[in-house]
Amino acid sequence: MEVKADRGEQHLIVHKGNPHPKVSHTGVYDKDILCGDCDNILGRYESYAFDLFRKIRTQPVSAGKIISVDGVDGDMLVRFASGIAWKYAVTIPDRGRIDIGPYKDILRMVALSGGQIPNAIDVTIARIIELDGDVYYYRTPMPDRKKGVNVVRFCLGGFLILLKIDKRPPGNWLPEECWLRGREKGAFVTLPAEYVEEATLHAELANQTPVRRFFGKMRERSARNSKQG
Incomplete structure (x- = not known):
């Protein structure tokens, strides 16, 4: 919804080391994972996170600070992140499958059953601060380790x-307050883009000639549509 702000806009899927980006109307999608009921369950969590992210963006902040938000359902955010990670744990290899061992089934339970969230599962969310304003880029989930602790990062x-x-x-x-399971007040750390792998990778990929050409055409199209409107 954020990428396709104007009618006719498209996603651009880019892989590091591949000079040929892929244009897509939907982004990465696997139609064989969810039934309608389960899709609705995860969709509710994703909509909640989407609305919260928009709320957080309205707050003027600087890098290195913590944004506090009252009335946050921390468990909803854990289930949101668990649903995203679980889908990538069960998708086909061509769609970016990740291996998280026995946590595949645990995340399915957390995301879809509504049961108690085990202590092993928690989430923290950081806002990346760009010098030129908000930039809507996405990176698919990948296993990672932070200070010896296993995480799924996206x-x-x-x-x-x-x-x-x-x-x-x-x-x-x-x-401690930045870990959100069970919390009713959210604490979200802000990180300068130059120290975040996803942000620097995005800047590197966005500077490739095919990518710059694609977004140049998108800007031209948007300008034409604005004049016509």
């Missing part, structure tokens, strides 16, 4: 999501 519209999938506590590399 990026959505300028937010970095780290989903803990580990029985060990997350340690003290973030303030």
